[in-house]
Amino acid sequence: MRVQRLHSVTLPRSSVDLDRGTGYSPSIGSGTGSEYRMAFFATVESRKNAAFGINGVLLVSSLILIGTGSSLMGFYRIHMLEVITLDFIIVPTVLTGGGLFTLLVSFFGFAAVAKEDSCLLTCFSVLLGVDFCILVAGIISSVRLLFDIQIGFLDADVMTELSAYETNSWVRYKWDTMQTEFTCCGGYGYAQGYMDWKKTTMGGSRNSVPDSCCLFVSPGCGSNLFEVNDIRVVIGKINVHGCITVMQRRMETHVTVILMLFSVRTFTK
Template identity: 25%
Template sequence: MTMREYTEKKETCGTICLKYLLFIFNFFFLLAGGAVMAVGIWTLTEKSDYISLLSSNTYMATAYILVVAGVVVMITGILGCCATFKERRNLLRVYFILLLCIFLLEIIAGILAYIYYQQLSMELKQNLKDTMTQKYRKKGEEGVTNAVDKLQQEFKCCGSHNYTDWEDSDWIKSPEAFRWKVPDSCCKTVTDSCGKRDHPSNIYKESGCITKLENFIQEHLKIIGAVGIGIACVQIFGMIFTCCLYKSLKSEPY
């Protein structure tokens, strides 16, 4: 065997190994894309009840970024399989560019989640009470009303800091809420007009919602950030494999 034949055989073996490595990567990348999209959709559907109580759109934006990234990841995974087995350098270039775009999207989602995690406490302290007291039961603010009722029932709390926050409520002060002390959703056992009696045996008198909502959202921001950064780190290997395979293939005419 001549040196040239040996070199060509070595290059062929290397190329085949890279092809299979990239194919395996793309298989798991497709699964990861589905997972990323699922986390984004899960956040927007199952965990979005309290978005109307937040003054910032950052929480929702991070979830949308994950959904978009997940869809693009799945399309990119299919393209990567085609580019790998057809050994088309032009497709590999497109694949690498898409990988880079997804990488940046997921890094942005992770950074946004981290930044908002740091800002969340201050935002809730500044705005949650005003949102609850000024928008509850107001026409056109049904989303806030439903979110407040669900928040107070799900977390067994009443008001932002405690039940006395409802004394400043526009709804409590209105004729519509005659004799109501707090919304019925503050009651330990919800019955019609139970919010007219603010005895500790009847309502969650000392338990405010602000800390519980903050902890709830922070936990989900951790998940969003971890998924975004985690998948982005995995993509580095995909980009390395792609560059190596691209260099190992001969230039093709256009």
């Protein structure tokens, strides 16, 4: 009785298959093709998750930027110090505007990654580049502002603005806001800031200071103040420290730290 033996033959993978990267192998029982497809989809999924993670970081960063810029303008009122340098306007504007732009970029990125559209992903990359440039501009302005806080306050000429108090509505609003919120009066000096108003038309001809200088604000409370010779009476009626001096102290203790943290965080983003 003759027994016929069967031999399995494994054919070599063709160069065409290798070039195409199909992973196909004619060998019997081979699972290389399915393993390749699984690895491919796993790689795509991991990249998609990474992209979602990046957009999540952008979303959180945008909220931090918006909150920081808003607090600098709403609480510290640094945008009102443009008489010293325009950087006091540029920095909070860049922070707030850059935060809003980053927020929109993150939402756009979520949509682009979810749809897996190459055109949207390309646009997202361009927007990321623009966002980076905006944040670099914010860093440069922040560093400049750090130096301005240390030395720029000494070079500011506030008398021009104080003289325009009665004729310029923005100047009046600005100084009334600063003098009320920071409990100060005039420009420079501790206990002598209010004397800057004596060099204006209001103080020179009417011996008065703005009502916003008063401890308890009421119409006419600052009238005829310079007719009082007793400093104790003056201290009992108005704030005597200069606003620039008071705000410089707050800048050095609070705003400097905020700007340094912003610069470091953005640089390491």
